[in-house]
Amino acid sequence: MTTQLESARQGIVTKQIKEAAKRDKVKPEEIIELLKQGLAVVPANKNHSSLSAIAVSEKLSTKVNANIGASPLSSEKGEELEKLFVALDAKADAVMDLSIGGDIDGIRKAILEKCPVPLGTVPVYQAIAKKGIKNMVSDDFVEAVRKHAVQGVDFVTIHSGVSRNAIPLVEKRKTGIVSRGGAITLNWMKMTGEENPLLERFDELIEIALEYDVSFSLGDGLRPGSIFDANDEAMISEMKLLGELADRAFEKGVQVMIEGPGHIPLNMVKESMDLKKKYCGPYPFYVLGPVVTDIAPGYDHITAAIGGAVAASNGAAFLCYVTPAEHLRLPSKEDVKEGIIAARIAGHAADVAKGLKGASDWDNEMSDARKNLDWDKMFKLAIDPEKAKKYRKESEVGEEKECTMCGEFCPLRDTGAEKAADE
C-alpha cells in the first residue's frame, strides 16, 4: 500500500499512472518523472473505486475543477448530484464537494459513487457544520480529514498555512479573510487562543494521507479577496509556510498541491505565479480564478477566465472554476456549466500559449472546418457543441452555407471556401 508518488519513486507504473498518461497522450514514464520531481499529482484515493485518474501538472494540459455542494441555505442531495452530471458533461477534470450544510455525508457518498473524476473536499466544513465553532476541538479538525480519507476522497484542502502569526496581517487588509475554511480556522484560533490544529498536527495528517493516498491541496486561507490585497504580506507569509509544509509532506511520500489566489489585478498575475514558485517549490499550483477585477458580480466566470488564462500560461496547473454566481449565491446547474466552459477556454488558451505539444491541433482543425464552411465538423469540434448548434440553427436560411452575420457577403465563401467544400 503506497501512494502514487511512492510508486513513482520506485519506478512502478500503476494503473492510475497509465490512465493519467493516456489522458494527456504522454508516456507513463513522463508522469512518473513529473511525480518524482513534485511537478505533478495523480489524486487517487485507494477507496475511490470508480475513478479514472488524471495528472495535474503545469507540464501537462491545464486541468479544471468544478465546485459543487450544498450550503445550509440551499440545495438537496438530488440537486447536487445533478450538478455533478452537468460538470461531467461539460468535461470538468475534477470536482470538489464543498457541502457545508444539508446531508453532508449522504451527498459526499452519493457523489463519490458516481464520480469518475478525482473528488476533492474541505473536511473542516463538515466539522463546523456538525458541531458549530463553539463546540469544535482540535480533534475535530483532524478526524474530519480522516473520515473523508476513509470514504475515498482523492484530495483534501487543508488550511494549514493559517497560523496565529497571520492574525495581525489579516487585520491590516481591506477585505480580511474571504476563504471560508481560512475564516473558520482563524475564528476558532481567536476564540480558543490555540494554534491551528491543521498546522500543529500536520504529521498526523501526513499519516492519514499516506494510508489512503489522499493528495494534499494546501489551502490559501489568506488568499486576497480584493485586488487591493493582492500579493500582500498576509498572502506571502502564508505561501512561505505552505512551501515548508509541502516539502515535509512530499518527502514523506504525500502528493501535494498548493492553492492560490483569489483576486489579483492583471498586471500582478505573473508576479503571483512567480511568488508561488519562489516560496512553494515545484508543486502544482491550483488557483481560484484569479479574478482580475472586483466590479463584475454576475460575470466572474469572465474575470476569472482572463486571470486563469494568464495564470496557467505562467505556471498554474489547475484552474478552479468561478461561476457567474460567485459573490452572489450558490451556483445553479446553468452556472456550473458556464463556469466550466469559461475555465476550460482559459486552460486551453494557456496550453496553446505555453506551447504544449498538440494543443493547437484543436484550433487548427476548427479553422480548417471554418474555412470550408463545414458546419457539422465545427459543431463536433466546438467546446460546447450544443450551444454552437443552437446559435447556428437560428441562423440557417434555406440551403445556404453562410450565416446571417454576412449572408452572401461571407468572406470565406467569396474566397473559394464554397468551392472547396463542394468538391
Add this chain to the structure above:
Amino acid sequence: MTTQLESARQGIVTKQIKEAAKRDKVKPEEIIELLKQGLAVVPANKNHSSLSAIAVSEKLSTKVNANIGASPLSSEKGEELEKLFVALDAKADAVMDLSIGGDIDGIRKAILEKCPVPLGTVPVYQAIAKKGIKNMVSDDFVEAVRKHAVQGVDFVTIHSGVSRNAIPLVEKRKTGIVSRGGAITLNWMKMTGEENPLLERFDELIEIALEYDVSFSLGDGLRPGSIFDANDEAMISEMKLLGELADRAFEKGVQVMIEGPGHIPLNMVKESMDLKKKYCGPYPFYVLGPVVTDIAPGYDHITAAIGGAVAASNGAAFLCYVTPAEHLRLPSKEDVKEGIIAARIAGHAADVAKGLKGASDWDNEMSDARKNLDWDKMFKLAIDPEKAKKYRKESEVGEEKECTMCGEFCPLRDTGAEKAADE
C-alpha cells in the same frame, strides 16, 4: 471648419475636446496634447449633432465599441434601433453600424439621429450591397465614403491596406481573408485586375475626411482569422502600409486609428501590439478581440475578453466587442449586451493593470461594500446591476445579509463585517 486634430494643433479647446476631457476626468489640455501626438482621436463628424464626444487613446480609459447593423439575411430597422438602445444601456462607448443588407440608408439615418456616442461604418458594405461586386467601379468605393461623411458618421473603416501585393500572401494562409471589407476589396481587385481604389485614391479620402472631420479607422483587411495565421507576413505587410497611410493622413490633419486582429494566441498578443507600434506609429490601436483560441464558438465574448484585456494592457486603446454569436450568426439583443459587458470587463481590467489614475477606485469601493455586506451598494457598483440583483434575489433568505454560497459560515460576516455594517 477644421478637424479636432487641427483645432488641437492650434491649441483651441473645442466643445468636443471638453466633453472628451470630462468623460475621462482629465484636463482638456491633456486631450489636446494626445491629439497633437497622434495618440488620441476624438471622432466627431461636424454633421453628427446628437453626439457627446469621447477620446480614444491608450493613455486614457479603454473604450469599447459595439457592432450592430443588418445583413441581407436578417434584421429590420426597428430591431437594429433596439440593439442601439441595448448598446447604450450597457454603456458601449461607440457603435458601428455594419449594415450590409436591408434598408441600409434608412437604418444608418435612424441610428445617427438617436446616437449620442460616436458612430462608425464600413462604407464599402453599402457600395457592394447596392450594386453587387460585378457592377462596382472605382468611384463606388470613394463615393460611399463621401455619402457616409455627409450624413454624419464619425469614423469610417477603410481597407486601404489591402494592396495587390497581398494576393500571394493571402493564398499562403490557413484561413485566407476573414474581413468582409477586405474580402470585397480583394475580390474586386482580382476581378478587375485594378489596384484598390481606397489605396490609389487615398488623397481624395483625405479631402473628404478633412471636410467633415471623419476619423479614419484604417481597416485590417488581412487580420488573421485563425491563431495559425497570427502575426504572419500578410498581417505585417498590411501593417507597414497602414503605417505609411496613417502618417500621410495625420500630417494633413485627419484623425487616424489603426485596426487590428483578430485571432491571436495569448503568447503572441503582446508581440502583436508591439508590431503595431513598430509599423503604425502612435495612432490608437482598435482591436477586434483578439480571440485567443478558435475552439469556442458560442463563447467568443470570453475568448475575446482574455485577448482584449491583455491587448489593452499592452497598448490597445479601443476594443471592438465580440459577442457569443460571433462565427455563428448576427447577434441578438442579448448577445449585444453580453458582448459589451465582456469587453468592458476586459477594458477595465486593463485600465487597472496599466495603472490608469483612479481606475482601481471602482474596485476598492466594491470591495468595501462587499466587506460590509452592503448589497445595495454592491448592486449600484456592479458592472451590470440588473444581473447582480437577479442573482442575489434568488439567494435571499429572510433578513439575513449572507448569501446561499456560505450561509451562516460567510467568512465576511464571521470576521466582523456584520458588526461594521450595523454600526
